[in-house]
Amino acid sequence: MNQPNNKDQGLSFKNLLEKLQEDSWQLELLVSGFAIVLVVGAYEPLRDLNLSASLLSLSIERNFFFQLPVLILFFGWLSLLVNLTAHVLFRGLWISTIGLRYVSGEVDYEALKLSPRFRKFLERKIGSFDRYIEGLENLCSIIFAFTFLIIFSFISFGLYIILVGAVSNFLQGLEDIIGEKPSKFITVSTGIFLLISGLIYFIDFITLGFFKRKRWTARWYMPIYRFMSLITLSFIYRPIYYNLIDNRFGRRIGFLMVPYIVILGLIATMEFTTHPFFPEKEASHLRFRADYYDDLREERSLVTTPSLPSPYIGNGYLELFIPYMPIRDDERIKNFCPGFSSGKKTRLGTDVIIINTGKEPPVDYRAKADSSFLCLTGIYRVTVDDSLFQAIDYDLYAHPNQEEKGLRAILDVAFLNRGRHELLVEKLQADSIAWDTFSIIPFWVE
Numbered sequence: 001m002n003q004p005n006n007k008d009q010g011l012s013f014k015n016l017l018e019k020l021q022e023d024s025w026q027l028e029l030l031v032s033g034f035a036i037v038l039v040v041g042a043y044e045p046l047r048d049l050n051l052s053a054s055l056l057s058l059s060i061e062r063n064f065f066f067q068l069p070v071l072i073l074f075f076g077w078l079s080l081l082v083n084l085t086a087h088v089l090f091r092g093l094w095i096s097t098i099g100l101r102y103v104s105g106e107v108d109y110e111a112l113k114l115s116p117r118f119r120k121f122l123e124r125k126i127g128s129f130d131r132y133i134e135g136l137e138n139l140c141s142i143i144f145a146f147t148f149l150i151i152f153s154f155i156s157f158g159l160y161i162i163l164v165g166a167v168s169n170f171l172q173g174l175e176d177i178i179g180e181k182p183s184k185f186i187t188v189s190t191g192i193f194l195l196i197s198g199l200i201y202f203i204d205f206i207t208l209g210f211f212k213r214k215r216w217t218a219r220w221y222m223p224i225y226r227f228m229s230l231i232t233l234s235f236i237y238r239p240i241y242y243n244l245i246d247n248r249f250g251r252r253i254g255f256l257m258v259p260y261i262v263i264l265g266l267i268a269t270m271e272f273t274t275h276p277f278f279p280e281k282e283a284s285h286l287r288f289r290a291d292y293y294d295d296l297r298e299e300r301s302l303v304t305t306p307s308l309p310s311p312y313i314g315n316g317y318l319e320l321f322i323p324y325m326p327i328r329d330d331e332r333i334k335n336f337c338p339g340f341s342s343g344k345k346t347r348l349g350t351d352v353i354i355i356n357t358g359k360e361p362p363v364d365y366r367a368k369a370d371s372s373f374l375c376l377t378g379i380y381r382v383t384v385d386d387s388l389f390q391a392i393d394y395d396l397y398a399h400p401n402q403e404e405k406g407l408r409a410i411l412d413v414a415f416l417n418r419g420r421h422e423l424l425v426e427k428l429q430a431d432s433i434a435w436d437t438f439s440i441i442p443f444w445v446e
Contacts, residue, residue: 028090032084039080041424046070047300055302055402072158076151077267083147087140094136101129129425138249145240150261153205156232163231164194203229207257208245273356294401303404306439314446316414321399322380322425322438323406329379331430337375338405377407379428381435384413385421416445 053070068103106129109119128131171187201224204211211221229235244250247267290296306322377394397408411419422442426435 005078019234029088032088035080036084036088039077039084046073050074051302051402055404063431068158068161072154074153075264078264079147079150079154082264083150089141090143091140094133097129097133097136106130118363119446121364141339142244142250142253145149145244146257149240149244150257151236152234152237153257153262156234160198160228164191164198167194183358192294197224197228200224202230206255208251208254288442292439297401303399303406305399306423306441307399308423308441308443311443312446313413313443316412318384318411318413318423318443320382320409320411320423320425321397321406322409323399323404324376329376329427332379332428333375335432336428337371337432355436378409380438381426381428382409382411383424383426384411385414413445418445420444 013418050070053067063189092234107126109123114122128293151261152357158435167190171190200211204221211217212225228237234241240255245254289305289307290298291301292307293311296311297303297307303321303323304325306320308321309319373394373396375391382389382392392411393407393411396405398405420442421444422440424440427433427438429436
């Protein structure tokens, strides 16, 4: 039996690729259309994921580990939506030029009867119609690669930031392991190395290989390049990057990468001021806030301030919920209850796998629960108009909105007259016995 020739197989595969290149515009349009539908449909799940990450970030000090992946996902979603929409528009324009060329061929400047000044200008600026079609073809063909190159580049940046944060946390955690802080030299030198390596790698990336082209930099840049390639996973998209910048047209697109990312970020965060005499931010104490009320709060938003079920009270009882956010409340609790520990720590774990190192004695959490509850409730003070409520009966409560944990209290306000009143919630300061205003919530007794 004759064995297949590897050379013939290579030629056959190359011919297949060239055939696919010629007919790829049909697949591009099909994929873009389906992808746009999927990307638009992914907006709601992405918002839900962002909501969960925001809830976690309000409970953990170094919350960028949760916020950064969601930010990368959102940026990837926005890049896909913008670029795929642009691809459909440009590919549609390309198809229209093909049809127009079939009808009228090249641009006939003679038939236009232009003045010599304008004819020379247009011939220089427009040139051949075929060249215009070729430019559209190149642009449409490169948009897909450009899109995913941007997404993976942003993922690489996120991985680099996560590495810097992880190293910082590790160095700070060494104190608990070895009993003393690492030397300042180790901390500073590690930080400088990561910062300079990342900066050099970024400069080489946006300049399309400046340090790799110079002999005097190639020797010392190679270790940095390999180290950064490993931690950023750039080897996944490296062939796309080098295939893009190995020609003049691709290099032009490559130089636009960073400005494109900056412009996309600015567009995503842009807002207009259309009511100059409406002091919304400057006079927050005069603003009616819908997030204070459960029946007015926007869907897929977190309860981060004290809230009431409704601005209208009709049965003489006021139901108050105060959210507990560890990132902003734990220091206040420690100030109110110095030396007390609940015995629990912020951790990541499951109910299936339980690891016990045996280094710490078991903690009777039930015995500490009452003390922990008193410490939590002691940092709040509630006033309605000028009446300070004493000995409020709080309950531990998970709000049905997004299971936000906090305190729930039912206040008897039957003594209030019909009309507008104000609920004042104050919180103990983190480093003194003074009180800060947490929220002022207006409500109306029917």
